[in-house]
Amino acid sequence: MAEQQDIHRASTFAPVNIAVIKYWGKRDTKLNLPTNSSLSVTLSQDDLRTHTTASCSLSFTKDTLTLNGEDQDISGARTQACFKELRKLRRSVEAEDTSAAKLSAMGLRIVSENNFPTAAGLASSAAGFAALVRSIANLYALPSTPTELSRIARQGSGSACRSLFGGYAGWHQGSQNDGSDSVAYEVAPASHWPDMRALILVASAEKKGVSSTAGMQQTVATSALFQRRVEVIVPERMAAMEKAVKEKDFAAFAQLTTRDSNSFHACCADTDPPIFYMNDTSRAAVRMCEAINAQAGSTICAYTFDAGPNAVIYYLAANEATVAGTFKALLGTKTGWESEKGKAVEAAQE
Ligand code: 2P0
Structure with missing residues:
Protein backbone atom coordinates (compact mmCIF):
# COMPACT_ATOMS: atom_id res chain seq x y z
CA MET A 1 0.00 0.00 0.00
CA ALA A 2 1.27 3.48 -0.84
CA GLU A 3 2.45 5.48 2.12
CA GLN A 4 -0.10 8.08 3.25
CA GLN A 5 1.38 11.55 2.79
CA ASP A 6 0.70 14.27 5.39
CA ILE A 7 -1.76 16.95 4.35
CA HIS A 8 -1.30 20.40 5.86
CA ARG A 9 -4.39 22.57 5.91
CA ALA A 10 -5.65 26.07 6.88
CA SER A 11 -8.97 27.83 6.33
CA THR A 12 -10.12 31.42 6.39
CA PHE A 13 -13.01 33.71 5.48
CA ALA A 14 -12.62 36.98 3.61
CA PRO A 15 -15.41 39.51 3.27
CA VAL A 16 -16.68 41.46 0.30
CA ASN A 17 -15.84 45.15 0.37
CA ILE A 18 -17.83 47.82 -1.41
CA ALA A 19 -15.89 50.94 -2.37
CA VAL A 20 -17.27 54.35 -1.51
CA ILE A 21 -14.34 56.05 -3.27
CA LYS A 22 -13.84 53.89 -6.35
CA TYR A 23 -10.73 52.31 -7.80
CA TRP A 24 -10.88 52.66 -11.59
CA GLY A 25 -7.71 52.71 -13.69
CA LYS A 26 -4.22 51.25 -13.46
CA ARG A 27 -0.85 52.82 -13.99
CA ASP A 28 0.70 49.33 -14.08
CA THR A 29 -1.45 46.48 -15.35
CA LYS A 30 0.95 43.72 -14.31
CA LEU A 31 1.20 44.72 -10.66
CA ASN A 32 -2.34 46.20 -10.47
CA LEU A 33 -1.01 49.60 -9.41
CA PRO A 34 -3.93 52.04 -9.44
CA THR A 35 -4.18 55.57 -10.81
CA ASN A 36 -5.96 56.71 -7.65
CA SER A 37 -6.40 55.76 -4.00
CA SER A 38 -9.73 54.26 -2.89
CA LEU A 39 -11.72 53.55 0.24
CA SER A 40 -14.25 50.85 1.06
CA VAL A 41 -16.56 49.48 3.69
CA THR A 42 -16.10 45.79 4.46
CA LEU A 43 -19.40 43.98 4.77
CA SER A 44 -20.30 41.45 7.42
CA GLN A 45 -18.68 38.09 6.84
CA ASP A 46 -21.91 36.25 7.53
CA ASP A 47 -23.66 37.70 4.54
CA LEU A 48 -21.18 38.11 1.70
CA ARG A 49 -17.93 36.29 1.92
CA THR A 50 -15.56 33.75 0.44
CA HIS A 51 -14.53 30.76 2.52
CA THR A 52 -11.26 29.22 1.43
CA THR A 53 -9.27 26.21 2.55
CA ALA A 54 -5.67 25.91 1.43
CA SER A 55 -3.89 22.61 1.77
CA CYS A 56 -0.57 21.25 0.63
CA SER A 57 0.98 17.84 0.52
CA LEU A 58 3.83 16.01 -1.14
CA SER A 59 1.14 13.88 -2.79
CA PHE A 60 -0.30 16.90 -4.65
CA THR A 61 1.55 16.86 -7.94
CA LYS A 62 0.33 20.29 -9.08
CA ASP A 63 -1.42 23.40 -7.81
CA THR A 64 -5.22 23.41 -8.16
CA LEU A 65 -8.08 25.77 -7.35
CA THR A 66 -11.80 25.06 -7.26
CA LEU A 67 -14.45 27.76 -6.84
CA ASN A 68 -17.96 26.67 -5.88
CA GLY A 69 -17.00 23.13 -6.87
CA GLU A 70 -15.65 23.99 -10.32
CA ASP A 71 -12.01 23.70 -11.35
CA GLN A 72 -10.49 27.08 -12.17
CA ASP A 73 -7.68 27.95 -14.55
CA ILE A 74 -4.79 29.06 -12.37
CA SER A 75 -2.27 29.56 -15.15
CA GLY A 76 -3.03 33.31 -15.29
CA ALA A 77 -0.35 35.76 -14.20
CA ARG A 78 -2.42 37.06 -11.27
CA THR A 79 -2.88 33.78 -9.42
CA GLN A 80 0.67 32.75 -10.27
CA ALA A 81 2.00 36.02 -8.83
CA CYS A 82 0.20 35.34 -5.53
CA PHE A 83 1.48 31.75 -5.33
CA LYS A 84 5.02 32.86 -6.17
CA GLU A 85 5.14 35.65 -3.58
CA LEU A 86 3.70 33.44 -0.83
CA ARG A 87 6.09 30.58 -1.61
CA LYS A 88 8.99 33.02 -1.52
CA LEU A 89 7.99 34.16 1.98
CA ARG A 90 7.58 30.54 3.09
CA ARG A 91 11.06 29.74 1.77
CA SER A 92 12.53 32.43 4.02
CA VAL A 93 10.71 30.85 7.00
CA GLU A 94 12.16 27.46 6.01
CA ALA A 95 15.65 28.95 5.57
CA GLU A 96 15.55 30.47 9.05
CA ASP A 97 14.13 27.38 10.74
CA THR A 98 15.65 24.33 9.11
CA SER A 99 13.33 22.03 11.08
CA ALA A 100 10.26 23.64 9.44
CA ALA A 101 8.44 21.37 6.96
CA LYS A 102 9.29 22.18 3.34
CA LEU A 103 5.76 23.27 2.48
CA SER A 104 6.96 25.65 -0.24
CA ALA A 105 7.96 22.67 -2.38
CA MET A 106 4.55 20.96 -2.16
CA GLY A 107 1.57 21.27 -4.48
CA LEU A 108 -1.21 23.56 -3.28
CA ARG A 109 -4.88 22.64 -3.32
CA ILE A 110 -7.21 25.63 -2.85
CA VAL A 111 -10.94 25.14 -2.33
CA SER A 112 -13.14 28.28 -2.30
CA GLU A 113 -16.86 28.84 -1.84
CA ASN A 114 -18.68 32.14 -2.37
CA ASN A 115 -22.07 32.67 -0.78
CA PHE A 116 -23.06 35.27 -3.41
CA PRO A 117 -23.22 35.48 -7.23
CA THR A 118 -19.75 35.41 -8.75
CA ALA A 119 -18.79 38.34 -11.00
CA ALA A 120 -22.20 40.00 -10.81
CA GLY A 121 -20.65 43.29 -9.75
CA LEU A 122 -20.52 42.16 -6.13
CA ALA A 123 -16.74 42.38 -5.85
CA SER A 124 -16.31 38.62 -5.86
CA SER A 125 -12.68 38.78 -6.96
CA ALA A 126 -11.91 40.99 -3.97
CA ALA A 127 -13.06 38.48 -1.38
CA GLY A 128 -11.70 35.62 -3.49
CA PHE A 129 -8.10 36.77 -3.72
CA ALA A 130 -8.06 38.09 -0.13
CA ALA A 131 -9.18 34.66 1.11
CA LEU A 132 -6.74 32.85 -1.18
CA VAL A 133 -3.78 34.89 0.03
CA ARG A 134 -4.68 34.73 3.71
CA SER A 135 -5.44 31.00 3.68
CA ILE A 136 -2.04 30.24 2.15
CA ALA A 137 -0.34 32.69 4.54
CA ASN A 138 -2.01 30.83 7.43
CA LEU A 139 -1.03 27.47 5.96
CA TYR A 140 2.58 28.66 5.65
CA ALA A 141 2.47 30.27 9.13
CA LEU A 142 3.85 33.49 7.67
CA PRO A 143 4.50 36.27 10.16
CA SER A 144 2.81 38.79 7.83
CA THR A 145 0.60 41.74 8.74
CA PRO A 146 -2.65 42.44 6.83
CA THR A 147 -0.82 45.33 5.13
CA GLU A 148 1.93 43.01 3.87
CA LEU A 149 -0.64 40.47 2.67
CA SER A 150 -2.55 43.29 0.96
CA ARG A 151 0.49 43.92 -1.25
CA ILE A 152 0.25 40.33 -2.47
CA ALA A 153 -3.56 40.19 -2.76
CA ARG A 154 -3.46 43.38 -4.85
CA GLN A 155 -1.56 41.47 -7.52
CA GLY A 156 -4.43 38.98 -7.69
CA SER A 157 -7.09 41.68 -7.99
CA GLY A 158 -6.68 45.33 -7.08
CA SER A 159 -9.73 45.63 -4.85
CA ALA A 160 -8.76 42.43 -2.98
CA CYS A 161 -6.15 44.33 -0.98
CA ARG A 162 -8.93 46.17 0.89
CA SER A 163 -10.65 42.89 1.89
CA LEU A 164 -7.73 42.03 4.20
CA PHE A 165 -9.14 44.61 6.60
CA GLY A 166 -12.47 44.76 8.37
CA GLY A 167 -14.42 47.97 8.83
CA TYR A 168 -13.29 50.97 6.81
CA ALA A 169 -10.27 50.28 4.61
CA GLY A 170 -8.20 52.52 2.38
CA TRP A 171 -5.81 51.63 -0.41
CA HIS A 172 -2.88 54.00 -1.03
CA GLN A 173 -2.21 54.32 -4.74
CA GLY A 174 1.49 54.58 -3.85
CA SER A 175 4.24 56.05 -6.00
CA GLN A 176 6.86 53.31 -6.23
CA ASN A 177 7.18 51.43 -9.51
CA ASP A 178 7.57 48.09 -7.69
CA GLY A 179 4.25 48.55 -5.86
CA SER A 180 5.85 48.31 -2.42
CA ASP A 181 3.81 51.28 -1.13
CA SER A 182 0.56 50.41 -2.93
CA VAL A 183 -1.05 48.71 0.06
CA ALA A 184 -4.25 48.76 2.07
CA TYR A 185 -4.60 50.34 5.50
CA GLU A 186 -7.20 50.61 8.22
CA VAL A 187 -9.11 53.89 8.24
CA ALA A 188 -11.24 52.75 11.19
CA PRO A 189 -12.30 49.38 12.59
CA ALA A 190 -15.93 48.30 12.20
CA SER A 191 -16.42 48.90 15.93
CA HIS A 192 -15.73 52.61 15.40
CA TRP A 193 -19.01 53.07 13.50
CA PRO A 194 -20.87 49.82 14.12
CA ASP A 195 -24.34 51.02 13.17
C1 2P0 B 1 -13.71 49.29 -6.52
N1 2P0 B 1 -14.13 48.22 -8.72
O1 2P0 B 1 -13.03 50.19 -6.01
C2 2P0 B 1 -14.03 49.44 -7.99
C3 2P0 B 1 -15.32 50.15 -8.23
C4 2P0 B 1 -15.25 48.20 -9.59
C5 2P0 B 1 -15.88 49.52 -9.48
O2 2P0 B 1 -12.27 47.37 -7.89
O3 2P0 B 1 -8.34 44.30 -12.63
O4 2P0 B 1 -11.89 43.54 -9.95
O5 2P0 B 1 -8.77 42.76 -10.71
O6 2P0 B 1 -7.63 44.94 -10.33
O7 2P0 B 1 -10.34 44.89 -8.48
C6 2P0 B 1 -13.16 46.22 -9.67
O8 2P0 B 1 -11.86 46.03 -10.11
O9 2P0 B 1 -10.03 44.86 -10.98
C7 2P0 B 1 -13.16 47.31 -8.70
P1 2P0 B 1 -8.62 44.18 -11.16
P2 2P0 B 1 -11.02 44.73 -9.79
O10 2P0 B 1 -14.15 48.33 -5.85
Whole structure:
Protein backbone atom coordinates (compact mmCIF):
# COMPACT_ATOMS: atom_id res chain seq x y z
CA MET A 1 0.00 0.00 0.00
CA ALA A 2 1.27 3.48 -0.84
CA GLU A 3 2.45 5.48 2.12
CA GLN A 4 -0.10 8.08 3.25
CA GLN A 5 1.38 11.55 2.79
CA ASP A 6 0.70 14.27 5.39
CA ILE A 7 -1.76 16.95 4.35
CA HIS A 8 -1.30 20.40 5.86
CA ARG A 9 -4.39 22.57 5.91
CA ALA A 10 -5.65 26.07 6.88
CA SER A 11 -8.97 27.83 6.33
CA THR A 12 -10.12 31.42 6.39
CA PHE A 13 -13.01 33.71 5.48
CA ALA A 14 -12.62 36.98 3.61
CA PRO A 15 -15.41 39.51 3.27
CA VAL A 16 -16.68 41.46 0.30
CA ASN A 17 -15.84 45.15 0.37
CA ILE A 18 -17.83 47.82 -1.41
CA ALA A 19 -15.89 50.94 -2.37
CA VAL A 20 -17.27 54.35 -1.51
CA ILE A 21 -14.34 56.05 -3.27
CA LYS A 22 -13.84 53.89 -6.35
CA TYR A 23 -10.73 52.31 -7.80
CA TRP A 24 -10.88 52.66 -11.59
CA GLY A 25 -7.71 52.71 -13.69
CA LYS A 26 -4.22 51.25 -13.46
CA ARG A 27 -0.85 52.82 -13.99
CA ASP A 28 0.70 49.33 -14.08
CA THR A 29 -1.45 46.48 -15.35
CA LYS A 30 0.95 43.72 -14.31
CA LEU A 31 1.20 44.72 -10.66
CA ASN A 32 -2.34 46.20 -10.47
CA LEU A 33 -1.01 49.60 -9.41
CA PRO A 34 -3.93 52.04 -9.44
CA THR A 35 -4.18 55.57 -10.81
CA ASN A 36 -5.96 56.71 -7.65
CA SER A 37 -6.40 55.76 -4.00
CA SER A 38 -9.73 54.26 -2.89
CA LEU A 39 -11.72 53.55 0.24
CA SER A 40 -14.25 50.85 1.06
CA VAL A 41 -16.56 49.48 3.69
CA THR A 42 -16.10 45.79 4.46
CA LEU A 43 -19.40 43.98 4.77
CA SER A 44 -20.30 41.45 7.42
CA GLN A 45 -18.68 38.09 6.84
CA ASP A 46 -21.91 36.25 7.53
CA ASP A 47 -23.66 37.70 4.54
CA LEU A 48 -21.18 38.11 1.70
CA ARG A 49 -17.93 36.29 1.92
CA THR A 50 -15.56 33.75 0.44
CA HIS A 51 -14.53 30.76 2.52
CA THR A 52 -11.26 29.22 1.43
CA THR A 53 -9.27 26.21 2.55
CA ALA A 54 -5.67 25.91 1.43
CA SER A 55 -3.89 22.61 1.77
CA CYS A 56 -0.57 21.25 0.63
CA SER A 57 0.98 17.84 0.52
CA LEU A 58 3.83 16.01 -1.14
CA SER A 59 1.14 13.88 -2.79
CA PHE A 60 -0.30 16.90 -4.65
CA THR A 61 1.55 16.86 -7.94
CA LYS A 62 0.33 20.29 -9.08
CA ASP A 63 -1.42 23.40 -7.81
CA THR A 64 -5.22 23.41 -8.16
CA LEU A 65 -8.08 25.77 -7.35
CA THR A 66 -11.80 25.06 -7.26
CA LEU A 67 -14.45 27.76 -6.84
CA ASN A 68 -17.96 26.67 -5.88
CA GLY A 69 -17.00 23.13 -6.87
CA GLU A 70 -15.65 23.99 -10.32
CA ASP A 71 -12.01 23.70 -11.35
CA GLN A 72 -10.49 27.08 -12.17
CA ASP A 73 -7.68 27.95 -14.55
CA ILE A 74 -4.79 29.06 -12.37
CA SER A 75 -2.27 29.56 -15.15
CA GLY A 76 -3.03 33.31 -15.29
CA ALA A 77 -0.35 35.76 -14.20
CA ARG A 78 -2.42 37.06 -11.27
CA THR A 79 -2.88 33.78 -9.42
CA GLN A 80 0.67 32.75 -10.27
CA ALA A 81 2.00 36.02 -8.83
CA CYS A 82 0.20 35.34 -5.53
CA PHE A 83 1.48 31.75 -5.33
CA LYS A 84 5.02 32.86 -6.17
CA GLU A 85 5.14 35.65 -3.58
CA LEU A 86 3.70 33.44 -0.83
CA ARG A 87 6.09 30.58 -1.61
CA LYS A 88 8.99 33.02 -1.52
CA LEU A 89 7.99 34.16 1.98
CA ARG A 90 7.58 30.54 3.09
CA ARG A 91 11.06 29.74 1.77
CA SER A 92 12.53 32.43 4.02
CA VAL A 93 10.71 30.85 7.00
CA GLU A 94 12.16 27.46 6.01
CA ALA A 95 15.65 28.95 5.57
CA GLU A 96 15.55 30.47 9.05
CA ASP A 97 14.13 27.38 10.74
CA THR A 98 15.65 24.33 9.11
CA SER A 99 13.33 22.03 11.08
CA ALA A 100 10.26 23.64 9.44
CA ALA A 101 8.44 21.37 6.96
CA LYS A 102 9.29 22.18 3.34
CA LEU A 103 5.76 23.27 2.48
CA SER A 104 6.96 25.65 -0.24
CA ALA A 105 7.96 22.67 -2.38
CA MET A 106 4.55 20.96 -2.16
CA GLY A 107 1.57 21.27 -4.48
CA LEU A 108 -1.21 23.56 -3.28
CA ARG A 109 -4.88 22.64 -3.32
CA ILE A 110 -7.21 25.63 -2.85
CA VAL A 111 -10.94 25.14 -2.33
CA SER A 112 -13.14 28.28 -2.30
CA GLU A 113 -16.86 28.84 -1.84
CA ASN A 114 -18.68 32.14 -2.37
CA ASN A 115 -22.07 32.67 -0.78
CA PHE A 116 -23.06 35.27 -3.41
CA PRO A 117 -23.22 35.48 -7.23
CA THR A 118 -19.75 35.41 -8.75
CA ALA A 119 -18.79 38.34 -11.00
CA ALA A 120 -22.20 40.00 -10.81
CA GLY A 121 -20.65 43.29 -9.75
CA LEU A 122 -20.52 42.16 -6.13
CA ALA A 123 -16.74 42.38 -5.85
CA SER A 124 -16.31 38.62 -5.86
CA SER A 125 -12.68 38.78 -6.96
CA ALA A 126 -11.91 40.99 -3.97
CA ALA A 127 -13.06 38.48 -1.38
CA GLY A 128 -11.70 35.62 -3.49
CA PHE A 129 -8.10 36.77 -3.72
CA ALA A 130 -8.06 38.09 -0.13
CA ALA A 131 -9.18 34.66 1.11
CA LEU A 132 -6.74 32.85 -1.18
CA VAL A 133 -3.78 34.89 0.03
CA ARG A 134 -4.68 34.73 3.71
CA SER A 135 -5.44 31.00 3.68
CA ILE A 136 -2.04 30.24 2.15
CA ALA A 137 -0.34 32.69 4.54
CA ASN A 138 -2.01 30.83 7.43
CA LEU A 139 -1.03 27.47 5.96
CA TYR A 140 2.58 28.66 5.65
CA ALA A 141 2.47 30.27 9.13
CA LEU A 142 3.85 33.49 7.67
CA PRO A 143 4.50 36.27 10.16
CA SER A 144 2.81 38.79 7.83
CA THR A 145 0.60 41.74 8.74
CA PRO A 146 -2.65 42.44 6.83
CA THR A 147 -0.82 45.33 5.13
CA GLU A 148 1.93 43.01 3.87
CA LEU A 149 -0.64 40.47 2.67
CA SER A 150 -2.55 43.29 0.96
CA ARG A 151 0.49 43.92 -1.25
CA ILE A 152 0.25 40.33 -2.47
CA ALA A 153 -3.56 40.19 -2.76
CA ARG A 154 -3.46 43.38 -4.85
CA GLN A 155 -1.56 41.47 -7.52
CA GLY A 156 -4.43 38.98 -7.69
CA SER A 157 -7.09 41.68 -7.99
CA GLY A 158 -6.68 45.33 -7.08
CA SER A 159 -9.73 45.63 -4.85
CA ALA A 160 -8.76 42.43 -2.98
CA CYS A 161 -6.15 44.33 -0.98
CA ARG A 162 -8.93 46.17 0.89
CA SER A 163 -10.65 42.89 1.89
CA LEU A 164 -7.73 42.03 4.20
CA PHE A 165 -9.14 44.61 6.60
CA GLY A 166 -12.47 44.76 8.37
CA GLY A 167 -14.42 47.97 8.83
CA TYR A 168 -13.29 50.97 6.81
CA ALA A 169 -10.27 50.28 4.61
CA GLY A 170 -8.20 52.52 2.38
CA TRP A 171 -5.81 51.63 -0.41
CA HIS A 172 -2.88 54.00 -1.03
CA GLN A 173 -2.21 54.32 -4.74
CA GLY A 174 1.49 54.58 -3.85
CA SER A 175 4.24 56.05 -6.00
CA GLN A 176 6.86 53.31 -6.23
CA ASN A 177 7.18 51.43 -9.51
CA ASP A 178 7.57 48.09 -7.69
CA GLY A 179 4.25 48.55 -5.86
CA SER A 180 5.85 48.31 -2.42
CA ASP A 181 3.81 51.28 -1.13
CA SER A 182 0.56 50.41 -2.93
CA VAL A 183 -1.05 48.71 0.06
CA ALA A 184 -4.25 48.76 2.07
CA TYR A 185 -4.60 50.34 5.50
CA GLU A 186 -7.20 50.61 8.22
CA VAL A 187 -9.11 53.89 8.24
CA ALA A 188 -11.24 52.75 11.19
CA PRO A 189 -12.30 49.38 12.59
CA ALA A 190 -15.93 48.30 12.20
CA SER A 191 -16.42 48.90 15.93
CA HIS A 192 -15.73 52.61 15.40
CA TRP A 193 -19.01 53.07 13.50
CA PRO A 194 -20.87 49.82 14.12
CA ASP A 195 -24.34 51.02 13.17
CA MET A 196 -23.45 51.39 9.48
CA ARG A 197 -25.65 49.09 7.38
CA ALA A 198 -25.63 48.08 3.72
CA LEU A 199 -28.58 46.80 1.74
CA ILE A 200 -27.61 45.07 -1.48
CA LEU A 201 -30.22 45.04 -4.19
CA VAL A 202 -29.52 42.43 -6.80
CA ALA A 203 -30.83 43.81 -10.08
CA SER A 204 -29.11 41.08 -12.03
CA ALA A 205 -27.02 38.09 -11.01
CA GLU A 206 -25.75 37.71 -14.57
CA LYS A 207 -22.04 38.04 -15.32
CA LYS A 208 -21.18 41.58 -16.33
CA GLY A 209 -20.69 42.54 -19.98
CA VAL A 210 -17.40 44.43 -19.73
CA SER A 211 -14.97 43.20 -17.07
CA SER A 212 -13.57 45.77 -14.65
CA THR A 213 -10.05 44.92 -15.75
CA ALA A 214 -10.75 45.66 -19.42
CA GLY A 215 -13.21 48.49 -18.80
CA MET A 216 -10.93 50.54 -16.59
CA GLN A 217 -8.08 50.50 -19.09
CA GLN A 218 -10.44 51.60 -21.88
CA THR A 219 -11.36 54.52 -19.62
CA VAL A 220 -7.69 55.35 -18.93
CA ALA A 221 -6.98 55.32 -22.66
CA THR A 222 -9.96 57.33 -23.89
CA SER A 223 -11.82 59.35 -21.25
CA ALA A 224 -11.12 63.07 -20.95
CA LEU A 225 -13.06 63.30 -17.67
CA PHE A 226 -10.84 60.64 -16.14
CA GLN A 227 -7.74 62.90 -15.82
CA ARG A 228 -9.61 65.37 -13.65
CA ARG A 229 -11.07 62.55 -11.59
CA VAL A 230 -7.69 61.05 -10.67
CA GLU A 231 -5.77 64.31 -10.31
CA VAL A 232 -8.24 66.50 -8.45
CA ILE A 233 -11.56 64.91 -7.55
CA VAL A 234 -10.42 61.68 -5.89
CA PRO A 235 -7.55 63.13 -3.81
CA GLU A 236 -9.97 65.71 -2.33
CA ARG A 237 -12.64 63.09 -1.73
CA MET A 238 -10.26 60.61 -0.10
CA ALA A 239 -9.33 63.20 2.52
CA ALA A 240 -12.98 64.24 3.03
CA MET A 241 -14.12 60.60 3.25
CA GLU A 242 -11.51 59.68 5.86
CA LYS A 243 -12.68 62.68 7.89
CA ALA A 244 -16.36 61.73 7.48
CA VAL A 245 -15.64 58.17 8.69
CA LYS A 246 -13.50 59.34 11.61
CA GLU A 247 -16.17 61.85 12.67
CA LYS A 248 -19.04 59.45 11.92
CA ASP A 249 -20.66 62.15 9.81
CA PHE A 250 -23.25 60.18 7.82
CA ALA A 251 -24.46 63.12 5.70
CA ALA A 252 -20.90 63.80 4.50
CA PHE A 253 -20.23 60.07 4.02
CA ALA A 254 -23.43 59.75 1.96
CA GLN A 255 -22.80 62.75 -0.24
CA LEU A 256 -19.24 61.68 -1.01
CA THR A 257 -20.37 58.10 -1.68
CA THR A 258 -23.10 58.96 -4.16
CA ARG A 259 -21.03 61.62 -5.90
CA ASP A 260 -18.08 59.32 -6.31
CA SER A 261 -20.27 56.54 -7.70
CA ASN A 262 -21.73 59.01 -10.19
CA SER A 263 -18.26 60.32 -11.11
CA PHE A 264 -17.05 56.76 -11.76
CA HIS A 265 -20.08 55.93 -13.94
CA ALA A 266 -19.72 59.27 -15.75
CA CYS A 267 -16.14 58.28 -16.64
CA CYS A 268 -17.49 54.95 -17.88
CA ALA A 269 -19.99 56.77 -20.11
CA ASP A 270 -17.17 59.07 -21.28
CA THR A 271 -15.14 56.03 -22.38
CA ASP A 272 -14.92 55.27 -26.09
CA PRO A 273 -16.85 53.09 -26.79
CA PRO A 274 -19.02 53.98 -23.77
CA ILE A 275 -19.46 51.50 -20.94
CA PHE A 276 -22.82 51.28 -19.18
CA TYR A 277 -22.96 49.28 -15.98
CA MET A 278 -26.09 50.88 -14.52
CA ASN A 279 -29.46 50.14 -16.09
CA ASP A 280 -33.02 51.46 -15.72
CA THR A 281 -33.46 49.40 -12.57
CA SER A 282 -30.30 50.94 -11.11
CA ARG A 283 -31.53 54.42 -11.90
CA ALA A 284 -34.85 53.66 -10.20
CA ALA A 285 -32.87 52.89 -7.03
CA VAL A 286 -31.12 56.26 -7.31
CA ARG A 287 -34.47 58.02 -7.51
CA MET A 288 -35.82 55.96 -4.62
CA CYS A 289 -32.87 56.96 -2.46
CA GLU A 290 -33.39 60.60 -3.30
CA ALA A 291 -37.09 60.32 -2.50
CA ILE A 292 -36.35 58.72 0.88
CA ASN A 293 -33.91 61.52 1.75
CA ALA A 294 -36.35 64.21 0.60
CA GLN A 295 -39.15 62.66 2.65
CA ALA A 296 -36.88 62.42 5.72
CA GLY A 297 -35.71 66.01 5.29
CA SER A 298 -32.10 64.89 5.77
CA THR A 299 -29.62 62.52 4.16
CA ILE A 300 -30.31 59.09 5.66
CA CYS A 301 -29.31 56.85 2.75
CA ALA A 302 -26.62 56.71 0.07
CA TYR A 303 -26.34 54.59 -3.06
CA THR A 304 -23.30 53.28 -4.83
CA PHE A 305 -22.87 51.04 -7.89
CA ASP A 306 -19.82 49.02 -8.89
CA ALA A 307 -19.12 47.53 -12.32
CA GLY A 308 -22.63 46.13 -12.59
CA PRO A 309 -26.28 47.17 -12.12
CA ASN A 310 -26.67 46.06 -8.48
CA ALA A 311 -27.22 48.81 -5.93
CA VAL A 312 -25.60 49.03 -2.52
CA ILE A 313 -27.53 51.30 -0.18
CA TYR A 314 -25.75 52.54 2.95
CA TYR A 315 -27.74 53.77 5.95
CA LEU A 316 -27.54 53.78 9.75
CA ALA A 317 -29.27 51.17 11.91
CA ALA A 318 -31.60 53.82 13.38
CA ASN A 319 -33.08 54.33 9.91
CA GLU A 320 -33.50 50.63 9.13
CA ALA A 321 -37.30 50.79 9.00
CA THR A 322 -37.39 53.86 6.77
CA VAL A 323 -34.63 52.92 4.34
CA ALA A 324 -34.54 49.13 4.16
CA GLY A 325 -38.28 48.99 4.87
CA THR A 326 -39.10 51.22 1.89
CA PHE A 327 -36.86 49.25 -0.48
CA LYS A 328 -38.11 45.90 0.76
CA ALA A 329 -41.73 46.99 0.46
CA LEU A 330 -41.09 47.59 -3.22
CA LEU A 331 -39.24 44.34 -3.83
CA GLY A 332 -41.52 41.79 -5.33
CA THR A 333 -44.02 44.38 -6.44
CA LYS A 334 -41.73 46.20 -8.85
CA THR A 335 -40.35 44.03 -11.59
CA GLY A 336 -36.68 44.30 -12.36
CA TRP A 337 -35.34 44.21 -8.82
CA GLU A 338 -35.49 40.52 -8.40
CA SER A 339 -32.65 38.38 -9.55
CA GLU A 340 -33.51 34.97 -10.90
CA LYS A 341 -33.76 33.84 -7.34
CA GLY A 342 -35.79 36.88 -6.34
CA LYS A 343 -33.22 37.85 -3.85
CA ALA A 344 -32.22 41.00 -2.05
CA VAL A 345 -29.28 40.37 0.20
CA GLU A 346 -29.02 42.34 3.36
CA ALA A 347 -25.58 42.72 4.81
CA ALA A 348 -25.16 44.20 8.23
CA GLN A 349 -21.67 45.24 9.13
CA GLU A 350 -20.42 43.80 12.39
C1 2P0 B 1 -13.71 49.29 -6.52
N1 2P0 B 1 -14.13 48.22 -8.72
O1 2P0 B 1 -13.03 50.19 -6.01
C2 2P0 B 1 -14.03 49.44 -7.99
C3 2P0 B 1 -15.32 50.15 -8.23
C4 2P0 B 1 -15.25 48.20 -9.59
C5 2P0 B 1 -15.88 49.52 -9.48
O2 2P0 B 1 -12.27 47.37 -7.89
O3 2P0 B 1 -8.34 44.30 -12.63
O4 2P0 B 1 -11.89 43.54 -9.95
O5 2P0 B 1 -8.77 42.76 -10.71
O6 2P0 B 1 -7.63 44.94 -10.33
O7 2P0 B 1 -10.34 44.89 -8.48
C6 2P0 B 1 -13.16 46.22 -9.67
O8 2P0 B 1 -11.86 46.03 -10.11
O9 2P0 B 1 -10.03 44.86 -10.98
C7 2P0 B 1 -13.16 47.31 -8.70
P1 2P0 B 1 -8.62 44.18 -11.16
P2 2P0 B 1 -11.02 44.73 -9.79
O10 2P0 B 1 -14.15 48.33 -5.85
